Amino acid sequence: MAALKRRRTPPFPGRGHDHARCVDVALGEATRLCARDGQRLTPLRRRVLELVWGSHQPVGAYAILDRLKQDGRAAAPPTVYRALDFLLARGLIHRIASLNAFVGCARPDGSHPAQFLICRRCGTAAEIDDPRLAAAIGRSATESGFAVDAPIVELRGLCAGCRRPAAG
Amino acid sequence: MAALKRRRTPPFPGRGHDHARCVDVALGEATRLCARDGQRLTPLRRRVLELVWGSHQPVGAYAILDRLKQDGRAAAPPTVYRALDFLLARGLIHRIASLNAFVGCARPDGSHPAQFLICRRCGTAAEIDDPRLAAAIGRSATESGFAVDAPIVELRGLCAGCRRPAAG
DNA sequence: CGTCGGGTGTTATACTATAACATATTCTGT
DNA sequence: ACAGAATATGTTATAGTATAACACCCGACG
Ligand SMILES: [Zn+2]
Ligand SMILES: [Zn+2]
Ligand SMILES: [Zn+2]
Ligand SMILES: [Zn+2]
Numbered sequence: 001m002a003a004l005k006r007r008r009t010p011p012f013p014g015r016g017h018d019h020a021r022c023v024d025v026a027l028g029e030a031t032r033l034c035a036r037d038g039q040r041l042t043p044l045r046r047r048v049l050e051l052v053w054g055s056h057q058p059v060g061a062y063a064i065l066d067r068l069k070q071d072g073r074a075a076a077p078p079t080v081y082r083a084l085d086f087l088l089a090r091g092l093i094h095r096i097a098s099l100n101a102f103v104g105c106a107r108p109d110g111s112h113p114a115q116f117l118i119c120r121r122c123g124t125a126a127e128i129d130d131p132r133l134a135a136a137i138g139r140s141a142t143e144s145g146f147a148v149d150a151p152i153v154e155l156r157g158l159c160a161g162c163r164r165p166a167a168g
Numbered sequence: 169m170a171a172l173k174r175r176r177t178p179p180f181p182g183r184g185h186d187h188a189r190c191v192d193v194a195l196g197e198a199t200r201l202c203a204r205d206g207q208r209l210t211p212l213r214r215r216v217l218e219l220v221w222g223s224h225q226p227v228g229a230y231a232i233l234d235r236l237k238q239d240g241r242a243a244a245p246p247t248v249y250r251a252l253d254f255l256l257a258r259g260l261i262h263r264i265a266s267l268n269a270f271v272g273c274a275r276p277d278g279s280h281p282a283q284f285l286i287c288r289r290c291g292t293a294a295e296i297d298d299p300r301l302a303a304a305i306g307r308s309a310t311e312s313g314f315a316v317d318a319p320i321v322e323l324r325g326l327c328a329g330c331r332r333p334a335a336g
Numbered sequence: 337c338g339t340c341g342g343g344t345g346t347t348a349t350a351c352t353a354t355a356a357c358a359t360a361t362t363c364t365g366t
Numbered sequence: 367a368c369a370g371a372a373t374a375t376g377t378t379a380t381a382g383t384a385t386a387a388c389a390c391c392c393g394a395c396g
Contacts, residue, residue, distance in 0.1 A: 160313030
């Protein structure tokens with residue numbers, strides 16, 4: 001019975017949380033990781049990462065493209081897809097297959113499997129990296145003789161905030 | 169360990185299995201379920217279901233469209249998407265979000281959450297309906313105050329057959 | 337008959353993603 | 367600083383996935 005109550009960052013950011021800080025932290029981490037690995041976080045890539053982190057709702061490639069154009073920058077689909085590919089390869093963002101959209105990675109410690117809770121009302125995609133869930137997945141697959149190398153887990157539903165009927 | 173070895177239909181069909189039988193069973197079940205629920209499994213819908221069941225590899229909407237045209241039938245994207253929507257709503261097929269493709273449901277007992285093992289080599293998508301995995305998912309989500317209503321679980325990797333290097 | 341609703345046909349278009357090639361920028365060694 | 371290589375971005379075109387909007391058909395029911 002929940003014998004172990006580990007301290008974990010709650011997956012869903014509060015409504016009034018300081019999102020500018022989310023962005024700062026993410027960009028800082030990205031800068032650090034790229035420097036460490038000898039990868040180039042160019043202005044374009046950095047800007048795309050910033051746009052992906054615009055909120056906790058996954059954002060489509062063409063929405064990013066529009067924002068880049070607003071910046072006055074020359075941009076076409078490959079511009080943004082290449083930046084996204086770089087960020088995906090570095091584990092700085094995730095792709096949400098069921099939404100054809102992208103979201104910043106909450107724990108960009110190298111590439112890692114991620115599980116998402118996606119609220120159908122507010123659109124927030126919260127990353128949970130639950131080792132027990134990962135283990136359960138591994139067990140299920142192994143029983144079928146299957147070797148998983150890229151688990152996709154996207155759970156649609158209603159987040160705690162959106163389950164409460166708007167206010168008290 | 170593995171104290172309980174339940175009898176289950178193996179998720180991955182054998183290489184030489186009688187696939188015509190898979191199709192027969194699926195079409196029979198579909199006919200039965202639609203009759204039971206007062207739904208109309210029209211010739212078009214039945215044919216699309218048959219094409220989705222063409223193999224155990226998920227098939228794209230436009231591939232189905234091509235086949236319909238080969239049948240000599242007038243067909244355009246809405247033709248196939250409408251049929252697919254019907255089959256999805258009846259729980260007779262599943263959509264694989266990560267592939268933008270569709271696959272027949274192995275257990276069309278009403279709409280249900282499904283988990284898939286998708287082999288990156290042979291392309292087979294095997295449906296596993298593992299209650300323990302579903303429970304683990306539910307637990308994880310609940311801890312975050314999240315109410316899941318549509319879990320998407322698509323595990324990419326290598327199936328047992330494809331892990332063996334081609335032959336003995 | 338008449339009309340009503342579901343299913344399908346038809347046309348057009350939106351949205352997502354990549355191929356192929358040109359140009360620019362950065363890095364490396366001299 | 368320079369040449370040459372490698373990486374990154376710009377540019378144009380096109381492939382692939384999905385839906386909107388409206389027209390037509392056809393069987394059910396009065
Ligand atoms: Zn935030
Ligand atoms: Zn929400
Ligand atoms: Zn089969
Ligand atoms: Zn396989």
